[in-house]
Amino acid sequence: MLLRYEKGAIALFYKKIESRHDHEKKHPSRILSMMSKTYASVVAPSASAASASATSATSASASAGQNPHGNKGNKGNKGNKGNKENKGNKGKSASKEHKGQKPGKAHANEIPTAAAAVANSEAHTILFHGNCVDGWFSCYIAYTILRVKGSLSMYPIAPGQPNTWPSAAVLEGTHVLMVDVSVPEATREHWMARGALSIKCIDHHASAMEHWSECCPIHVESCAAIQTWQHFYPSLPIPFWLQQIDRMDRWDHPTEDDRSIREILAQIAHKPVQKRFDQAIQMTETFLKQVSTQEGWSEIVEKGRVLLEKKDAALRETLTAGRTVVISETELLAWHLPETWMGKLVYLMDNTDQPFDSTEASHLVFTHYPETDVFINYRKKSFRVGGNKDQQMIVYSARSQSLSLTEGTIFRGHPTSAGASLLIGEAAFFPFLPVE
Numbered sequence: 001m002l003l004r005y006e007k008g009a010i011a012l013f014y015k016k017i018e019s020r021h022d023h024e025k026k027h028p029s030r031i032l033s034m035m036s037k038t039y040a041s042v043v044a045p046s047a048s049a050a051s052a053s054a055t056s057a058t059s060a061s062a063s064a065g066q067n068p069h070g071n072k073g074n075k076g077n078k079g080n081k082g083n084k085e086n087k088g089n090k091g092k093s094a095s096k097e098h099k100g101q102k103p104g105k106a107h108a109n110e111i112p113t114a115a116a117a118v119a120n121s122e123a124h125t126i127l128f129h130g131n132c133v134d135g136w137f138s139c140y141i142a143y144t145i146l147r148v149k150g151s152l153s154m155y156p157i158a159p160g161q162p163n164t165w166p167s168a169a170v171l172e173g174t175h176v177l178m179v180d181v182s183v184p185e186a187t188r189e190h191w192m193a194r195g196a197l198s199i200k201c202i203d204h205h206a207s208a209m210e211h212w213s214e215c216c217p218i219h220v221e222s223c224a225a226i227q228t229w230q231h232f233y234p235s236l237p238i239p240f241w242l243q244q245i246d247r248m249d250r251w252d253h254p255t256e257d258d259r260s261i262r263e264i265l266a267q268i269a270h271k272p273v274q275k276r277f278d279q280a281i282q283m284t285e286t287f288l289k290q291v292s293t294q295e296g297w298s299e300i301v302e303k304g305r306v307l308l309e310k311k312d313a314a315l316r317e318t319l320t321a322g323r324t325v326v327i328s329e330t331e332l333l334a335w336h337l338p339e340t341w342m343g344k345l346v347y348l349m350d351n352t353d354q355p356f357d358s359t360e361a362s363h364l365v366f367t368h369y370p371e372t373d374v375f376i377n378y379r380k381k382s383f384r385v386g387g388n389k390d391q392q393m394i395v396y397s398a399r400s401q402s403l404s405l406t407e408g409t410i411f412r413g414h415p416t417s418a419g420a421s422l423l424i425g426e427a428a429f430f431p432f433l434p435v436e
Contacts, residue, residue, distance in 0.1 A: 115148050127177070136156075173197065226238055248359075324347050327341045346374045372401075
């Protein structure tokens, strides 16, 4: 009953937005607040509401980790050699003040906004968790507000992988918002010293708390997308589709419908990493229009269920290549694990040559082999650093149903869903690889 009520309210809300857009066509001066005439979703009720929500969000900025004064007195952590900038990222934000930007040459991370041409407009950069449904929808919600404020750039990044982070030069002259991701304090100080105007963070990963010595903005009670919604739209109820994202991202007893819809949303979340922001935005708005009706929602669930059944069939075959290990004293010492892992049954798989969805894979393992305590897959990944220098790392994904993954281990993220990236040639040890 509650779900039907929420959907009905969203459908009514959507109709009001359509009516609002028809009215704005008669008032060209108000169209500047809208990026696209096709934008009519349940996210942004109107330009005026967006502005009001932004005002409320500004007053609540302390809860989002804002540095309101730009920390200009901090000269900078110049000796921070650990912050390796992504030199291969040649992108500049849409701010005209950025040095080295070639006029008339658009960059994939720049999001066209009408407000960018307005005098005294602000420049914003959104850093979000790439290849992640929660990360993308957090970014999209922030985008609906920030796009009316001025120029806007968006970058999908990976926590713990500085090679995916934009260079400090890209962030110069912009207000930086991190959603569903956090970076160490030394990195933030470096960005501020190099000209970032302010840095905010909305994140929910428990291990990210170590990045904040004071005024910690990390809240683990809900996913980042819900917190971003509450930050920018504090007066509006949380949509049911965001509650689904929350259950999926934190893997808090997701339903089969949740898992089915995740198949659709994951396709959208991959687009920004492929530099296809226009497609991601369009697909997101199409999704929001569809879920505004019972028929549309049912259609998405059914489409996702077909994809899920196909994926599960392939995964069942792939997962036979994995192995199980009961943690003994040998593994405990070799892999530097805490005592809480002793005797735990762990499923392990090297999927370097077989990329797959770790979340759904772990669900299948836990469902068919409930005695399994922890699911871990790892793969070797190569990436380019600077000119022609290649570097490799081991990337881990882990899921647990009986212990905290992030206590005393290499993993960062949530207690039941976490990951890690260890550079080959720099890391002291590589846990969970076969013990010789």
